[in-house]
Amino acid sequence: MKIRQTTCNAVRIVLALLLFTAALPPVVHAEMSHKEVLAKADRARGNADGVEWEIDISSVEGGRQQQRLLRVGARHYNSLAEFLAPANVKGQKLLMIDRNMWFVKPGLSKAVPISPRQKLIGGAANGDIASTNYAGDYNVAEASADAVDGAACYLFDLRAVDKKATYDRIRYWISKEKLTGVKAEFYTVSGKLFKTAVFEYGNTVTIDERPQPFISKMTITSAVIKEDVTVMNYSKASLKTIPDSTFNLNLLVH
């Protein structure tokens, strides 16, 4: 009788353990710190050593459409964007070296310094074309669980480490299964939501000889005017070391 009861308890414990384990995300994810989860998500949106890609940006602002095609080389906080289309902006360049920014127009040999507030186009900030380094730029102030379109997600409340970051505060949803950012809300210094973004990962890159999902689309919607939408399509992405000389003003204009 005692043996039967013991066996019964053991079965219950095993079943309970199995159920508990099934409810948890994969072990490797469960062991990750918040920063590690962020870093994994960053890998699908850029690379610390460098990324080169083309970004097709189309925006609707106040009912008016605008489109730009850019070739971007980015590394850490630096990026160089060259406008490829349409024809009347072809050859324009935007150089960002940390928080220093210059704009170059064909026909003008002198680069014009511009402030970070001068956004790129539509709802896209200059920081959106560069590779993402949320793990380095932000602290996780609060973490919770949520779901986006039925998929379980980590929900991180990110606060900028310093002024280097493009945004002061971000609420960031990261898929627990794929470890990719799927949605973000961006807030002003005063705490006001000013835009949201959703991400798609139709591209693939090889990292450590393994194919990894890579960002293919970012859709930004204004929180103030819902009809103002900016879509950034990423293509021809390649991860590679981009040298310092790419971001050098002395070599940029000719």
Add this chain to the structure above:
Amino acid sequence: MRQGGRTSRLEGGHPSGSEWRHPSEGEKAPGASPHLFVHLAVLFLAACLIWLPKAGAAGVEPEEQPAQATGRLTDYLTVDLRLIAFGVCQQPVESTQNPSNNFLKIPLYVGDMEARPDLRLSAGPLELGAKPRMRLDDSVWEEGSLTGRSHGDSDFYLNEYIARLKVREGLFVSYGRENLQWGPSFLFSPSNPFFQDNGRRNPYLEVPGMDFGRVVWVASAALTFSFIANTTEGLNRTTGPGAFLSSVPPPPFEPTYTVKADYTGRDKYASLILSHRKDGEGLAGFYGGWTVADAILLYGEGSVSQGSRGLYPEGDRFSPFGATMAPLHTHDPALYPALLAGGAYTLESKGTFSVEYAYYGPGYGPSDAETYYGLRRKAAEAFDAPGMISGLAQETLGETAITDLRFLRRNYALIQYSQPSIRNRIDLTFRWTQNLDDGSGQFTALAAYELGKHVELFSVATAAAGGKNTEFGSILGYEIMAGLQYTF
């Protein structure tokens, strides 16, 4: 607007010869004949053909090659072509610098058409570039001795070209004709020893290139060192004070050697420039900027030079005008500073206010200015007189028009507002430049309208304020330039 200049181009439709020439006339280069261009074009194409089969050989990292390179020329060569056509209407001022428009002979109307192809070839460590230019222009005079006449011209020249080799990672060697500009300021760039015109006044007129050999060493992400040798004047031809008289040859060009160190930090950048001209003139310059906040930029630029190449007025009891213009400070051991401080604030609407103040040490003080305008008045009075005194008057007016100084006086201010992308189509800039010493000013309005994906309509309007014997009020009352640009 500058009163004099090292180059044959004077900003704001200023004169550039014994007969007024087109605003972009300074780009013309008798030396840059079609023959020279053909020669360079052949060299360019030959280099392309020689290089292409070897692209990807030693020194070329696979990652630096264009994706999916097929070995065809189109993988490496890019060609951008812009066609630009514009008309200019300008009103010469009746002043002592240009009595009855008979000295500067400024046309009332100018028409201009230009083809501006930009060619670039990038194959591994080698980059080649060329900017040949073709231009047709026509001028019509309605004032002065040329009233009722018109004159057309055509030109074909190579405004810029470059051959640059990446010797190893971070080390680049180049030679070519470049418009080598730097610094953050709008008014002028005192730290640049090569160019007086920084190209900011009118973005639709190209600054003529000069010939440079350069070695650029990118030591780190933050530090870059450059050695720059300005070997010949290229198209930026030295005219000097004798430009208005064909009998007076321009002063010989002197090569200039410059060392430049650049630092780029997290939200600041700074550069130091040391320059030495072969005839002994030295210049130490600097510029720097600081991104104070998302919306605020602060910047500064300056230089100190030993002596001044400019012409200065001095009393001369042997002159019928009581004074003459002379290079009084060429070998002066005194130091002449030129300093500029500026800032910019960007509104939430993305419009940007910019403000600058400049102190130009080589400019005239009150006493020099009084002598200068007195001399100009007496020369103007003698301009139509019979005999040799008329020739002397012309020579004097030539010297007062091109003093070889960037500005005539010492204290200047600029305020500017730029609003980009209005309704996703229109860029507007309004700029006021003030001479704080003589009270004259210049208003400039730039407008660009995006008409489809290829066509841009533009206009640059300038109006002067101040007396006829002031810096900005001496030459043109107004100038309106309007045109379109088609980009293929």
